[in-house]
Amino acid sequence: MLERTPHEDRTKVTFVLPADGPPGPVSVVGDFNDWQPGIHTLRPRKDGKxxxxxxxxxxxxxxxxxxxxxxxxxxxxxxDEHDGSNSRPHT
Incomplete structure (x- = not known):
C-alpha cells in the first residue's frame, strides 16, 4: 500500500507492507534510489505494519x-500501472 503526503513541490510516498509477509528484511528499490537495495528498508511501525x-x-x-x-x-x-515488470504509480 502507498500513502502519499503532498508538499510544496513534491510528494512524500510511504511504502507500507504487512509485518509478516514476506518474512525478513524488505527494501523498496527504484529509479529514485538508483535501484540500490538496502537504502530504503521498511521498518516496523506502531500499527504492526x-x-x-x-x-x-x-x-x-x-x-x-x-x-x-x-x-x-x-x-x-x-x-494497475507498470513499466515493464516494475510498479509505476503516480506520486
Whole structure:
C-alpha cells in the first residue's frame, strides 16, 4: 500500500507492507534510489505494519519494486500501472 503526503513541490510516498509477509528484511528499490537495495528498508511501525517514507522527486511517476530476503522481487499489490515488470504509480 502507498500513502502519499503532498508538499510544496513534491510528494512524500510511504511504502507500507504487512509485518509478516514476506518474512525478513524488505527494501523498496527504484529509479529514485538508483535501484540500490538496502537504502530504503521498511521498518516496523506502531500499527504492526512495516514502512519507509521516500521523497522520490518532482516527477509525476516513478518505477520501483520491493526486494525481500532470498532475492525475492515483487510489485506493489493491486498496482494497475507498470513499466515493464516494475510498479509505476503516480506520486
Amino acid at each position: 512495516r514502512a519507509v517514507t521516500v521523497e522520490p522527486g518532482p516527477e509525476r511517476a516513478h518505477s520501483f519494486r520491493y526486494l525481500a530476503a532470498g532475492d525475492y522481487w515483487f510489485n506493489e499489490e493491486g498496482d
